Amino acid sequence: MTEVALENGNMDTHAEEARLNKISNEEFKIWKKAVPTFYQHISTFKPCLQKHVTNQSKLQKTVTFTDKMFPDMTKGTLTTSVLLALGSDIYEIDVILPIGAHLTSEESSCDVKPQYEAFLKTFEQTKFEPKWKVENNDTVAKLYYLNTSGVKFIAVTTNGSILWFRDEITTAITSCVAEPQESGTKVDVRSDISSDLSTIAVITTITKDDIASSTIKIVDNVVKVGDVKRTIYVKDNFHCGSFKFVNGKDSVVLCDNHCTFKLWDLNNADDTPSFVFTDNTEGKLTVIGTSKIVSTLFATGSDNGTIKLWDLRSLSHNKTFEVGKDTDAVKEIALLSHFDDDAVSDIIFSSTSACKFVTVGRSGNVYHWDMEYLFSKEQNDEKDSKNSDEESIASSALQAECLSFYHTGGFRRLRTDGAKRNTVACDSVIDDLVCTVDADDLLTVYIPFTARVASDSTD
Numbered sequence: 001m002t003e004v005a006l007e008n009g010n011m012d013t014h015a016e017e018a019r020l021n022k023i024s025n026e027e028f029k030i031w032k033k034a035v036p037t038f039y040q041h042i043s044t045f046k047p048c049l050q051k052h053v054t055n056q057s058k059l060q061k062t063v064t065f066t067d068k069m070f071p072d073m074t075k076g077t078l079t080t081s082v083l084l085a086l087g088s089d090i091y092e093i094d095v096i097l098p099i100g101a102h103l104t105s106e107e108s109s110c111d112v113k114p115q116y117e118a119f120l121k122t123f124e125q126t127k128f129e130p131k132w133k134v135e136n137n138d139t140v141a142k143l144y145y146l147n148t149s150g151v152k153f154i155a156v157t158t159n160g161s162i163l164w165f166r167d168e169i170t171t172a173i174t175s176c177v178a179e180p181q182e183s184g185t186k187v188d189v190r191s192d193i194s195s196d197l198s199t200i201a202v203i204t205t206i207t208k209d210d211i212a213s214s215t216i217k218i219v220d221n222v223v224k225v226g227d228v229k230r231t232i233y234v235k236d237n238f239h240c241g242s243f244k245f246v247n248g249k250d251s252v253v254l255c256d257n258h259c260t261f262k263l264w265d266l267n268n269a270d271d272t273p274s275f276v277f278t279d280n281t282e283g284k285l286t287v288i289g290t291s292k293i294v295s296t297l298f299a300t301g302s303d304n305g306t307i308k309l310w311d312l313r314s315l316s317h318n319k320t321f322e323v324g325k326d327t328d329a330v331k332e333i334a335l336l337s338h339f340d341d342d343a344v345s346d347i348i349f350s351s352t353s354a355c356k357f358v359t360v361g362r363s364g365n366v367y368h369w370d371m372e373y374l375f376s377k378e379q380n381d382e383k384d385s386k387n388s389d390e391e392s393i394a395s396s397a398l399q400a401e402c403l404s405f406y407h408t409g410g411f412r413r414l415r416t417d418g419a420k421r422n423t424v425a426c427d428s429v430i431d432d433l434v435c436t437v438d439a440d441d442l443l444t445v446y447i448p449f450t451a452r453v454a455s456d457s458t459d
Helices: 014-030 117-125 372-376 381-385 389-403
Strands: 039-045 061-065 070-072 076-084 089-098 142-147 151-157 162-165 174-176 184-193 198-209 209-221 228-234 238-244 251-256 260-265 275-278 284-291 297-302 305-310 320-321 334-338 346-347 356-361 365-369 403-407 425-426 436-438 442-447
Touching: 039 089, 039 260, 061 425, 076 442, 089 117, 089 442, 142 184, 151 198, 184 238, 198 238, 209 251, 228 356, 238 284, 238 297, 251 284, 275 436, 284 346, 297 346, 297 356, 297 372, 305 346, 334 389, 346 425, 356 425, 372 389, 389 403, 403 442
Parallel strands: 275 320
Antiparallel strands: 039 442, 061 076, 070 076, 076 089, 142 151, 151 162, 162 174, 184 198, 198 209, 209 228, 238 251, 251 260, 260 275, 284 297, 297 305, 305 334, 346 356, 356 365, 365 403, 425 436, 436 442
């Protein structure tokens, strides 16, 4: 740190730190000037959970919305619920919203001021017990809400097991159990479910003596639930950092911490990936997110806060190439970034809009993106004649137009390990409804106000 010299020759580090903080604050104010930070609705819920272990704040947590919708026109409220997993325990917790979050048209709007008092009083007096529990005390890494064919949700554990749960039964009704591992091995699991919910896939990376081996399991979720339809062994000491279905249920794409992408066409029986490409132009890759509506659209995030939007149709298949060198082979369709190089921990595409997605920083802050400006903008040959400076200006303009909202929970969102993956969920029915869970179990449910006032709009 640069120090400030005092008259007596001593150095005042506190004054210099205050000066740098002031500069940082001013830069932040300029950066977020055009980003709305008002909420259409925001509420926090601190459930009193039954404690099964000490240091519960250290347990891995994950959250997802259900499809519960109970409107009450007389009270002007809407009750929905979230599934919250803490370690091996899974809770269902009701949360309350204004009915306007559900009834958006003018004809069906409710003039009654929301009455939350009775719900909140009951909530505060309730000691929540887990409705479901994973056997052997395995930790839940990810939840997938289904509510189809008698199955309420799927839980994927940190050791790679897949468990199916029913509403009225506390333990899993079906399972695809992971193989036991030798002592001294490190297990890292990533998973995803296809857009039609017919297939779930889990990739397990086993590391021992700095040697990593990754295995992809493609598991049936419709006909023979829990049956492994295919197993793919990933070669070349590949340590998976993120993993997603892309192009519906036909392909899976994954990346490692060396910025290498691999894509498998699941219609091809060959275990060799359909194509491989490397992108180390903007930090190290940390996460992939795929659109739930546009099957070929996906995004990547890096440890320096860079987000890139890709279209699978623009990528060259059946070859290996590197971004930045084979420029004719691959190019992202948009380049965005987090504030202050905030590493990207998660990317979640909207289920209600083809243009929207959110990204989560290592800090826990949530960035809302709306790409309508990009997708509606006419693509013409003029962009091919722009020089690099003009492209940089265009990227800045794109950032200003597409960052529609910025949510921060302050220091309570911070965790020493920076693990924010799966701690943010987007509702599949209500547009822009988001839930976050903090280390102290605090649930925050909000809907951003994304309209811009006329004076802030730019040509």
